[in-house]
Amino acid sequence: xxxxxxxxxxxxxxxxxxxxxxxxxxxxxxxxxxxxxxxxxxxxxxxxxxxxxxxxxxxxxxxxxxxxxxxxxxxxxxxxxxxxxxxxxxxxxxxxxxxxxxxxxxxxxxxxxxxxxxxxxxxxxxxxxxxxxxxxxxxxxxxxxxxxxxxxxxxxxxxxxxxxxxxxxxxxxxxxxxxxxxxxxxxxxxxxxxxxxxxxxxxxxxxxxxxxxxxxxxxxxxxxxxxxxxxxxxxxxxxxxxxxxxxxxxxxxxxxxxxxxxxxxxxxxxxxxxxxxxxxxxxxxxxxxxxxxxxxxxxxxxxxxxx
Amino acid sequence: xxxxxxxxxxxxxxxxxxxxxxxxxxxxxxxxxxxxxxxxxxxxxxxxxxxxxxxxxxxxxxxxxxxxxxxxxxxxxxxxxxxxxxxxxxxxxxxxxxxxxxxxxxxxxxxxxxxxxxxxxxxxxxxxxxxxxxxxxxxxxxxxxxxxxxxxxxxxxxxxxxxxxxxxxxxxxxxxxxxxxxxxxxxxxxxxxxxxxxxxxxxxxxxxxxxxxxxxxxxxxxxxxxxxxxxxxxxxxxxxxxxxxxxxxxxxxxxxxxxxxxxxxxxxxxxxxx
Numbered sequence: 318x319x320x321x322x323x324x325x326x327x328x329x330x331x332x333x334x335x336x337x338x339x340x341x342x343x344x345x346x347x348x349x350x351x352x353x354x355x356x357x358x359x360x361x362x363x364x365x366x367x368x369x370x371x372x373x374x375x376x377x378x379x380x381x382x383x384x385x386x387x388x389x390x391x392x393x394x395x396x397x398x399x400x401x402x403x404x405x406x407x408x409x410x411x412x413x414x415x416x417x418x419x420x421x422x423x424x425x426x427x428x429x430x431x432x433x434x435x436x437x438x439x440x441x442x443x444x445x446x447x448x449x450x451x452x453x454x455x456x457x458x459x460x461x462x463x464x465x466x467x468x469x470x471x472x473x474x475x476x477x478x479x480x481x482x483x484x485x486x487x488x489x490x491x492x493x494x495x496x497x498x499x500x501x502x503x504x505x506x507x508x509x510x511x512x513x514x515x516x517x518x519x520x521x522x523x524x525x526x527x528x529x530x531x532x533x534x535x536x537x538x539x540x541x542x543x544x545x546x547x548x549x550x551x552x553x554x555x556x557x558x559x560x561x562x563x564x565x566x567x568x569x570x571x572x573x574x575x576x577x578x579x580x581x582x583x584x585x586x587x588x589x590x591x592x593x594x595x596x597x598x599x600x601x602x603x604x605x606x607x608x609x610x611x612x613x614x615x616x617x618x619x620x621x622x623x624x
Numbered sequence: 625x626x627x628x629x630x631x632x633x634x635x636x637x638x639x640x641x642x643x644x645x646x647x648x649x650x651x652x653x654x655x656x657x658x659x660x661x662x663x664x665x666x667x668x669x670x671x672x673x674x675x676x677x678x679x680x681x682x683x684x685x686x687x688x689x690x691x692x693x694x695x696x697x698x699x700x701x702x703x704x705x706x707x708x709x710x711x712x713x714x715x716x717x718x719x720x721x722x723x724x725x726x727x728x729x730x731x732x733x734x735x736x737x738x739x740x741x742x743x744x745x746x747x748x749x750x751x752x753x754x755x756x757x758x759x760x761x762x763x764x765x766x767x768x769x770x771x772x773x774x775x776x777x778x779x780x781x782x783x784x785x786x787x788x789x790x791x792x793x794x795x796x797x798x799x800x801x802x803x804x805x806x807x808x809x810x811x812x813x814x815x816x817x818x819x820x821x822x823x824x825x826x827x828x829x830x831x832x833x834x835x836x837x838x839x840x841x842x843x844x845x846x847x848x849x850x851x852x853x854x855x856x857x858x859x860x861x862x863x864x865x866x867x868x869x870x871x872x873x874x875x876x877x878x879x880x881x882x883x884x885x886x887x888x889x890x891x892x893x894x895x896x897x898x
Contacts (some may be wrong), residue, residue, distance in 0.1 A: 439699070508736040512799070515692060516750035516806065517726035526753070530740040 497539020
């Protein structure tokens with residue numbers, strides 16, 4: 318009996334010591350957890366500052382600039398008699414939309430088809446295209462401009478033109494569309510593919526009628542994101558589109574673009590023109606934001622479908 | 625030992641005048657030279673439910689997928705031995721893979737209706753893939769197959785809504801309807817109720833017992849109670865010492881569960897392992 322009791326008291330001591338250590342450990346863990354939570358909250362705030370500051374400054378300074386004439390008129394040169402006459406950027410808006418439109422006409426279909434090929438084939442050629450696309454998607458955009466300048470402007474004798482700018486933007490968009498399409502197609506569950514094959518469908522019918530329709534929202538998302546990236550790029554159009562004092566969207570005309578308008582106006586000696594820069598920036602921001610919003614809608618549709 | 629078991633079962637099948645839908649002769653499947661399942665020799669009787677049971681890794685699903693040549697897609701997969709559908713080698717030149725798959729339908733582990741298609745479009749998708757375009761024919765086939773899958777009453781008024789709006793059990797029955805629309809001779813079911821709740825499971829099991837009047841059913845299940853409830857014949861597979869699955873015993877379900885010849889079958893059906 319006595320030995321039993323002493324044994325019990327010994328384990329009682331052991332228990333309280335374990336509890337003591339575990340308690341200390343738990344308190345230390347809670348402190349550490351709070352420190353890290355605090356750190357990540359601070360970093361979160363730091364990351365948000367530039368994001369909101371950027372949006373805020375552009376909206377605050379750009380919004381007053383957005384008058385009807387801003388969208389309907391061509392730029393005017395301020396002078397000493399009329400230091401505030403800046404006109405509008407209708408030419409740049411039309412030019413940018415036209416450039417991205419033309420670029421999409423060739424980059425989206427080709428990019429989608431290449432992306433499907435790469436996703437559906439497991440050979441060395443497909444692997445090579447995948448590698449090149451991924452590398453090109455990260456290539457500096459000025460290279461696209463240089464390429465378009467030497468090929469379209471010079472070799473094909475288009476000179477500065479919408480065609481050259483659209484070509485440069487298209488080359489920029491192409492790998493983005495290829496990579497996005499490949500991912501969208503690969504995300505289609507293999508069980509759907511098998512279901513089609515198990516119904517006696519040939520492989521190409523499975524691709525056309527099951528895989529691609531299921532991947533379509535993801536493919537569209539990729540196309541829209543590529544367009545939103547292209548509209549904001551200055552480098553590819555910098556030395557390919559020339560610039561124009563008319564509203565035009567013809568392929569072999571010189572055209573304007575929003576990023577170039579920002580660049581030119583920002584170097585003006587007239588405060589009114591420098592002020593206008595923020596209006597143009599706001600228009601660009603709205604385009605990009607809208608494109609992202611649209612792509613989110615598409616993407617949530619695909620997720621609904623495949624989950 | 626195995627030889628005897630099989631020949632006896634087959635003898636009984638013959639003597640009872642049962643028509644054979646599919647024959648498996650020494651079937652083995654390997655991936656990149658590694659055998660996944662082997663020694664599968666048995667006859668699948670027409671208009672009966674044949675179940676394949678066994679623990680994980682015993683090659684049930686692998687064997688099932690050999691029966692409609694789904695392994696064709698997997699690089700490095702190789703199927704040896706003979707699989708006959710009504711006496712014709714399914715890997716031979718007399719039967720194209722697409723024809724085989726219209727005659728041997730399949731229902732998968734998880735309901736996988738085509739998400740971009742409506743209920744109606746799903747039901748007739750197999751017919752459309754195979755070139756049937758006539759509207760009246762498609763309408764008739766849709767109704768008939770949805771009725772056969774016990775789904776018609778609940779979807780009749782909403783044939784044109786997306787299949788993803790159905791519950792899991794309804795989706796699985798839609799997948800059964802989709803397979804039945806092609807009027808297959810054999811229906812392969814790969815653990816068709818493993819993603820469903822007990823009530824949906826019960827409905828599928830009830831469905832199978834009526835369906836076998838028009839189609840031969842081969843079902844893979846890890847649920848022994850399910851196998852004993854619904855199947856007429858039963859193949860028991862087990863993973864061998866080299867980690868390859870093999871057929872241990874094939875017999876009527878009644879014999880497999882009540883008087884198996886191999887002691888391992890008895891151990892498994894009594895729940896001693898697996």
